[in-house]
Amino acid sequence: MIQTGTDAVKCLAIIAAPLLTLSLGLASSRILNRHGHLTARAGSILGLASFGCAVLGLIPLLLDGPVFMVFGKAGPFELNIYYDHLSALLLLLISFLTAIITRYSVNYLAGDPNQGRFMRWLCLTAGSAQTLVIAGNLLFFTFAWMAVSLSLHKLLVFYPDRPGALLAARKKFIFSRLGDLCLLVAIVLIYREFHTWNFEDLLRQSRMGSISGCAACTVIGFLLVVCALLKSAQFPFHSWLPDTMETPTPVSALMHAGIINAGGFLVVRLSPIIVLSPGALILLAALGGFTALFASLTMLTHASVKRALAFSTVAQMGFMMLECGVGAFSLAALHLVAHSLYKAHAFLNSGGIIEISRTAWVPEGRPRAHPLLLTMTLGATVVLTLGCAQLLGINLFRNPGSLFLGMVLWLSLGFMLWNMWRHFMSPALVFRALILAAVLGLTGFTLHRLFDSILASALPEPKETWNWMDAGLAGFPLLLFLAVLVFQTQLPVWSSHPRCRALYVHARNGFYFTTLANRLVAAIWPLNRARSLPSSYGEVE
Numbered sequence: 279m280i281q282t283g284t285d286a287v288k289c290l291a292i293i294a295a296p297l298l299t300l301s302l303g304l305a306s307s308r309i310l311n312r313h314g315h316l317t318a319r320a321g322s323i324l325g326l327a328s329f330g331c332a333v334l335g336l337i338p339l340l341l342d343g344p345v346f347m348v349f350g351k352a353g354p355f356e357l358n359i360y361y362d363h364l365s366a367l368l369l370l371l372i373s374f375l376t377a378i379i380t381r382y383s384v385n386y387l388a389g390d391p392n393q394g395r396f397m398r399w400l401c402l403t404a405g406s407a408q409t410l411v412i413a414g415n416l417l418f419f420t421f422a423w424m425a426v427s428l429s430l431h432k433l434l435v436f437y438p439d440r441p442g443a444l445l446a447a448r449k450k451f452i453f454s455r456l457g458d459l460c461l462l463v464a465i466v467l468i469y470r471e472f473h474t475w476n477f478e479d480l481l482r483q484s485r486m487g488s489i490s491g492c493a494a495c496t497v498i499g500f501l502l503v504v505c506a507l508l509k510s511a512q513f514p515f516h517s518w519l520p521d522t523m524e525t526p527t528p529v530s531a532l533m534h535a536g537i538i539n540a541g542g543f544l545v546v547r548l549s550p551i552i553v554l555s556p557g558a559l560i561l562l563a564a565l566g567g568f569t570a571l572f573a574s575l576t577m578l579t580h581a582s583v584k585r586a587l588a589f590s591t592v593a594q595m596g597f598m599m600l601e602c603g604v605g606a607f608s609l610a611a612l613h614l615v616a617h618s619l620y621k622a623h624a625f626l627n628s629g630g631i632i633e634i635s636r637t638a639w640v641p642e643g644r645p646r647a648h649p650l651l652l653t654m655t656l657g658a659t660v661v662l663t664l665g666c667a668q669l670l671g672i673n674l675f676r677n678p679g680s681l682f683l684g685m686v687l688w689l690s691l692g693f694m695l696w697n698m699w700r701h702f703m704s705p706a707l708v709f710r711a712l713i714l715a716a717v718l719g720l721t722g723f724t725l726h727r728l729f730d731s732i733l734a735s736a737l738p739e740p741k742e743t744w745n746w747m748d749a750g751l752a753g754f755p756l757l758l759f760l761a762v763l764v765f766q767t768q769l770p771v772w773s774s775h776p777r778c779r780a781l782y783v784h785a786r787n788g789f790y791f792t793t794l795a796n797r798l799v800a801a802i803w804p805l806n807r808a809r810s811l812p813s814s815y816g817e818v819e
Contacts, residue, residue, distance in 0.1 A: 289345055291334035292361050292412060295373055298328045300405035303398055310394025317394040318384040321401050325373075325380035328408070332366075332373035339366050344735070346414060346478045354469070358414030360477045364611070364736040368411040368543060371615055375536050375622050376404040382626055383528045396436060400528065403429040407536055411543065415475040416465040423461065423540065427454040430537055433529045434522055441805055446521035449799045453515045457508035461544075464501035467494045468551070477547065484550030484738065499555025502548055503562045510541030510595040513569040517792040520588035527625055530584060534591045535622035539614050542595065545602045546611055550738045553605070563603025567758050570596030572789070574762045579786040583628045591621060597686075600758075606682050607737045608729045659692040659715065666719035670727065687722050689759040691715045 302310075302321055310317040338345055338361075345361035361369075383400065387393045406429055410422040431454075434447035469475055471494050472483060511519040519538070523530065545552060545562070552558055573593035580586040594617045601610040663684055667674050674684040698711050787793070 289335075289338055289347055289359075289361070291331040292338070292345065292359065292369070295328045295331040295335060295369060296405045296408035296412070298324050298331065298405075299373075299376060299401050299408060301401075303402040303405070305398070307392075307395035307398055310398050311392055312394070314390065314393030314397075315384070315388060318380075318387065318397050321397040322377075322380045322384050324401065325377040325404070328405075329370075329373040329377040332370045332408075335361070335369065336366055339363070344478070346476075348414075354475070355417050356415055356476065357418060358476070359412045360414035361412050362736050363732045364547065365412050367611065367615065367732070369408055371618055372404065372407050372411065372536055375532065375618065376401075376408075378622065378626070379404075379528045379532050382531070383526075386528055387526065392436070396433070396526065399429055399432040399436075400532065403433060403537070404532065407540070410540065414477060416468060416477070417475050419477075420458075420461055420465060423544075424458055426537060426540065427451075427458070430529075430533065433533075434525055436525060436529070440524050442521065443524040444805060445796060445799065446518050446524070448803050449518035449521065449795060452799060452802065453508050453518060457505045460501045460505040460508070464498050464505065467498050467501070470494070471498070480548075481550060481736065495551065495554040496557060499552045499558030500561065502544065502552055503555075503558045506541035506545045507562070507565055507599065508541070509544070510538055510599065511592050512541075512565055512596060512599060513572055514791055514795075516569060516573065516592045517788065517795040519592055520585050520788075521792070521796075523582070523584045523588060527584075527628065530588075531622045531625040534587065534625060535618040538591060538595060539598075539618060542598045542602065542610060542614050545599070546607050546614075546737070549602070549607045552602075553738050559603050559605070561603075562599050566596045566599025566601075566603055568596070569593070570600060571758055571762060572596075575765065575781075575785045576788055578765075579782055584625070587621065587624055587628065591617075594621075601682060604682055605738075608733050609683055609726055611733055612725055612729045655696040656688070656692045658712065659688050659695060662691060662712070662715050662719055663688045666716065666723055670720065670723050672723055672727070683722065683726050685759060687719050689763050691719060693763055694718075 302317070302324055344363075346358065348356050348358040350357040380397070380400065383397060387396055390396070403426060406422055406425040410419060410426060413419040413422050431447055431451055434450065435444060437443055465475065468480075472480060474480060508515050519534075522533065525533075552562075570593045573589045573596060577586050577589035577593060580589065594613070598610050598613050598617070601607075601613060664674070666687075667680075667684060672680060674680050695711050695715055698707065784790070
């Protein structure tokens with residue numbers, strides 16, 4: 279491990295990655311707006327350079343192991359970085375997304391009089407997120423956590439004359455401040471119990487077993503879990519995320535692909551402490567699972583591409599929290615990376631969905647949605663999933679994480695096969711679909727094993743023994759996923775039923791939690807200008 283200043287030159291790339299992105303924020307918005315296109319170009323170059331530094335930063339990690347460096351100290355506070363495999367993974371991901379999104383923004387906002395101001399706050403938000411993942415202690419982490427939120431708020435109100443955007447930003451601001459309060463109380467309790475804020479010291483104590491039996495660990499675990507739930511837009515604090523669709527598309531891409539994952543990163547980073555509070559894990563799994571079901575149903579009712587993607591993000595964050603709740607932290611990290619890459623592409627390419635729908639081949643007649651076809655595909659994917667696991671020597675019943683991954687692959691591959699076979703079925707198509715499903719299954723299990731190996735030093739030891747509570751937490755996702763899958767596949771059959779139509783109306787309105795949240799926030803923080811809000815921001819449609 280690198281700890282001394284003599285090796286500082288090896289770590290310059292790690293430090294340079296966020297500093298390059300943050301450097302654009304040193305100039306005032308007024309000056310940057312005068313040269314908007316030039317500023318956008320500069321932001322794009324800085325984003326690409328930041329990604330290059332993140333790649334070079336892997337060298338000291340691979341050669342010397344985790345990096346812990348102190349740059350200054352004032353009392354109990356240290357300005358330091360802790361760069362392990364988890365930090366490297368997230369820094370590389372955020373830097374890559376920053377390079378792509380800043381490049382996209384050059385043309386997206388070309389000609390906008392506030393293009394310079396937009397690029398300034400975009401780089402400040404991304405740079406704060408990069409700082410967050412390499413922060414070496416909880417106090418520095420908290421400062422970066424708040425900086426991400428406050429910078430993002432400037433982007434959410436980029437168009438201040440839109441009342442819907444203002445209301446969504448204010449909802450997010452209130453929920454974020456509640457999360458900040460939980461985090462501040464948690465880090466005070468952590469310092470009182472462990473006498474350190476440094477991640478390196480906390481992880482070392484957890485590996486030595488010296489933090490077991492902590493008197494305040496239950497309270498700390500619940501505070502950290504609530505903070506993560508607030509940050510990642512989990513029920514009932516979810517409504518702000520789908521309502522932020524009036525922001526520019528690059529903001530949506532950065533928010534849904536990067537910023538929203540901060541809650542998951544918090545849980546994974548502090549998992550050695552959170553696992554000491556079984557009640558907090560149960561709360562995380564229960565609320566995460568319910569949010570996934572709730573958002574999945576709501577997502578199906580929205581025709582707006584960006585709004586459906588927003589509810590998809592809420593659902594995916596719910597699945598991620600559920601994975602953390604059952605102890606599958608490496609699987610949650612894999613989910614975080616995969617979801618970020620997919621969602622960035624989905625938002626940046628959302629404008630092309632109309633062209634895709636025009637050119638998509640749709641066979642004549644109504645697609646088949648018979649339950650027998652679904653049963654057949656689920657049976658085929660059971661065999662595929664078990665076969666892939668057996669081929670790689672993976673015991674799905676070793677721990678909740680392995681079983682969870684098996685269930686995810688089973689149902690996701692089942693939906694993929696059903697979606698292909700319901701339109702058209704031939705021997706050639708059946709064979710190709712089964713080959714594709716087998717490749718995806720092997721890839722999923724291989725990536726999970728790879729993440730298990732890479733992140734082993736940063737995560738608590740996985741459970742090798744089960745009890746009735748572990749079995750219940752692992753079985754709960756099975757029922758959840760199966761319910762969502764059945765609803766998605768049989769919706770064409772049930773659409774004519776009165777109860778299904780009534781459920782559709784309620785789900786279309788977010789089961790009215792968005793309306794309640796909007797009215798509450800409007801009462802606490804009313805808009806200064808007298809404007810009528812759109813129906814989707816406060817009234818039942």
